[in-house]
Amino acid sequence: MSVASSSPQSFPKSLFDKLWERHVVVEEGDEAPAVLYIDLHLIHEVTSPQAFSVLDERNLKVRRPDKTFGTLDHSTPTLPANAKGEWPYATPEAKTQVERLIENCEKHSVELLGLGDPRRGIVHVIGPELGLTQPGKTIVCGDSHTSTHGAFGALAFGIGTTEVGHVLATQCVLQRKPKSMRVIFDGELPKGVGAKDMALAMIAQIGADGGQGYAMEFAGEAVQALSMEGRMTLCNMSIEAGARFGMVAPDETTFEWLHGRDYAPKGLAWNEALADWTELKTELGAHFDKEVHVDARAIRPMITYGVSPDAAAPVDGLAPAPLSEAEHHAADYMKFEAGKSFSEATVDRVFIGSCTNSRLSDLREAAIVMRGRKVKPGVVTLIVPGSEAVKRAAEEESLHEIFLAAGAEWREPGCSMCIAMNGDSGQPGELVVSTSNRNFIGRQGKGVRTVLASPATAAASAIEGRIADPRPYLFARESA
Amino acid sequence: MSFEAFKTLTSRTVVLPQENIDTDQIIPARFLTTTVKDGLGKSAFYDWRYDEDGRPKNSSVFNGVNPETHKILVAGSNFGCGSSREHAPWALSDFGFRAVISSDIADIFKSNAQKNGLLPVEVDEETHKKLLASPGAEVTIDLEACEVTFGDGETGRFPIEPFARRCLLDGVDPLGHLLNQMPDIEAYEKR
Numbered sequence: 001m002s003v004a005s006s007s008p009q010s011f012p013k014s015l016f017d018k019l020w021e022r023h024v025v026v027e028e029g030d031e032a033p034a035v036l037y038i039d040l041h042l043i044h045e046v047t048s049p050q051a052f053s054v055l056d057e058r059n060l061k062v063r064r065p066d067k068t069f070g071t072l073d074h075s076t077p078t079l080p081a082n083a084k085g086e087w088p089y090a091t092p093e094a095k096t097q098v099e100r101l102i103e104n105c106e107k108h109s110v111e112l113l114g115l116g117d118p119r120r121g122i123v124h125v126i127g128p129e130l131g132l133t134q135p136g137k138t139i140v141c142g143d144s145h146t147s148t149h150g151a152f153g154a155l156a157f158g159i160g161t162t163e164v165g166h167v168l169a170t171q172c173v174l175q176r177k178p179k180s181m182r183v184i185f186d187g188e189l190p191k192g193v194g195a196k197d198m199a200l201a202m203i204a205q206i207g208a209d210g211g212q213g214y215a216m217e218f219a220g221e222a223v224q225a226l227s228m229e230g231r232m233t234l235c236n237m238s239i240e241a242g243a244r245f246g247m248v249a250p251d252e253t254t255f256e257w258l259h260g261r262d263y264a265p266k267g268l269a270w271n272e273a274l275a276d277w278t279e280l281k282t283e284l285g286a287h288f289d290k291e292v293h294v295d296a297r298a299i300r301p302m303i304t305y306g307v308s309p310d311a312a313a314p315v316d317g318l319a320p321a322p323l324s325e326a327e328h329h330a331a332d333y334m335k336f337e338a339g340k341s342f343s344e345a346t347v348d349r350v351f352i353g354s355c356t357n358s359r360l361s362d363l364r365e366a367a368i369v370m371r372g373r374k375v376k377p378g379v380v381t382l383i384v385p386g387s388e389a390v391k392r393a394a395e396e397e398s399l400h401e402i403f404l405a406a407g408a409e410w411r412e413p414g415c416s417m418c419i420a421m422n423g424d425s426g427q428p429g430e431l432v433v434s435t436s437n438r439n440f441i442g443r444q445g446k447g448v449r450t451v452l453a454s455p456a457t458a459a460a461s462a463i464e465g466r467i468a469d470p471r472p473y474l475f476a477r478e479s480a
Numbered sequence: 481m482s483f484e485a486f487k488t489l490t491s492r493t494v495v496l497p498q499e500n501i502d503t504d505q506i507i508p509a510r511f512l513t514t515t516v517k518d519g520l521g522k523s524a525f526y527d528w529r530y531d532e533d534g535r536p537k538n539s540s541v542f543n544g545v546n547p548e549t550h551k552i553l554v555a556g557s558n559f560g561c562g563s564s565r566e567h568a569p570w571a572l573s574d575f576g577f578r579a580v581i582s583s584d585i586a587d588i589f590k591s592n593a594q595k596n597g598l599l600p601v602e603v604d605e606e607t608h609k610k611l612l613a614s615p616g617a618e619v620t621i622d623l624e625a626c627e628v629t630f631g632d633g634e635t636g637r638f639p640i641e642p643f644a645r646r647c648l649l650d651g652v653d654p655l656g657h658l659l660n661q662m663p664d665i666e667a668y669e670k671r
Contacts, residue, residue: 031642046565326500420510
């Protein structure tokens with residue numbers, strides 16, 4: 001060995017460094033960002049039509065249809081088709097948008113999970129579920145919650161429609177390497193607390209722009225102990241702290257979850273993949289531009305009380321007094337009275353679903369709370385599975401019967417009330433407890449007041465008709 | 481794709497002092513069922529501009545804003561957070577804005593804006609404060625010099641990624657640059 005500094009082993013690398021290095025086609029320089037290769041491009045109906053139009057205008061083709069995969073989720077109805085097979089679209093435009101993606105995928109030979117396809121679902125649910133999402137891949141989608149896939153040790157990030165066009169045409173994006181940040185959750189989570197609570201506690205601690213410009217790696221005892229579903233929930237919400245990238249190093253939990261899935265490597269290829277994926281972890285002493293510790297032992301079930309996801313607090317606490325002008329504005333909108341217990345707030349509607357919390361484990365969590373109980377009369381409760389596969393699996397376990405018996409609605413898969421562009425929305429002034437990811441003003445319908453929470457908290461709130469701590473329900477079942 | 485090149489701009493400001501203005505505010509999701517980029521200006525900040533019956537709100541700062549003379553939006557920190565929808569810069573551009581100034585602009589929005597000729601300008605806290613405090617002020621943005629000038633010749637510098645700056649100055653989307661990398665992309669695929 002002569003010059004140590006030229007050796008790739010000379011500096012300990014982070015998971016992020018490794019993922020980045022593997023995909024650089026052209027290094028970044030003063031003049032231009034890096035050209036980064038994309039292994040998987042997920043597309044949906046809302047952010048792709050204008051990108052396909054650019055291809056048409058410039059007479060370009062989809063360069064790698066084999067690395068492009070489409071689904072329908074945002075504009076799609078969650079009520080079933082009628083006897084004639086007609087879906088109840090909210091508007092003619094929504095139908096046109098869906099038809100446009102079908103046409104574009106046919107024209108460019110891109111595989112699409114259309115309405116009626118037994119594999120269809122929310123883009124960030126189906127990617128992992130089908131085994132398309134794998135450790136070591138670069139994954140993009142015209143959707144900010146693409147960070148979800150980072151749960152598998154992938155470099156996954158949301159892009160705009162112009163960039164969707166770039167990836168369709170070249171299979172690459174132009175991107176400067178962001179700074180790196182490690183968020184370490186120390187200790188074990190208390191009972192009755194889950195990944196959604198971790199995400200909200202972390203965002204409350206660092207702020208809605210605390211991760212701006214960073215790629216985040218989640219680590220620590222509480223993260224390692226999370227299921228894949230939990231890791232997806234956590235990575236999903238890294239964008240709510242401003243970070244486009246969230247990731248967790250792959251481990252046995254990851255490998256076990258992926259094994260045997262449709263698009264996961266098989267046979268000898270599986271063994272080779274495992275050997276490679278095992279390398280994808282942060283080495284001791286790797287550099288991070290920023291490191292944050294969150295005390296997992298101190299996290300309680302969390303809710304949001306404002307109009308930005310960092311306005312989050314323990315569900316069993318009191319509404320804080322607004323300090324800044326922005327907080328006063330948020331408090332006026334949300335109508336939480338300072339010093340009063342959150343449990344005094346009457347709930348009008350509950351939504352359990354979205355790319356954050358619509359997987360089987362989320363539905364099981366809600367079902368534990370709702371089993372044998374009734375939703376408070378008047379509280380409209382929508383339960384929307386993340387995919388057809390989740391729906392089938394839940395029905396095999398009869399979870400839907402628990403929900404229906406409780407008085408909740410059991411819908412077809414889709415984004416539904418998370419983005420409220422398919423006709424599912426709240427009414428002005430309503431308080432909605434939602435397992436989705438954004439509590440922005442009007443996000444779930446004009447004038448709707450959104451409270452973000454875990455599936456257990458949302459289910460408990462549906463039962464009580466007010467914001468409710470889920471722990472008594474979860475513990476009661478345990479001791480029974 | 482190309483758009484109007486951005487060299488210098490002198491115009492008046494519209495000020496939205498709120499922090500964390502997310503892309504759902506810039507254009508609500510119900511307007512995203514479009515399949516084209518054009519005509520979204522009428523939906524920009526729709527719920528800030530119109531009441532439940534679609535009548536202009538008396539309280540809206542957009543009242544009386546002439547898009548011909550007010551091409552610069554000054555906003556609170558963390559502007560453009562949330563969803564990656566490129567409809568947000570499309571809507572602002574179509575409304576008539578050519579630049580957004582804040583102390584801190586969300587990553588995806590910034591990247592999307594740059595690709596559509598809408599200049600995101602991140603200024604220091606002090607400059608930001610002064611601009612927030614003077615709605616309707618005339619501001620000059622010089623992209624060659626990366627400088628904003630306002631008031632009695634006060635100036636502030638702003639950083640911008642050099643490649644995005646080049647594309648804005650030339651009025652081009654970076655797709656051409658990427659297509660020129662094809663030999664390297666093909667070589668990468670053969671590795």
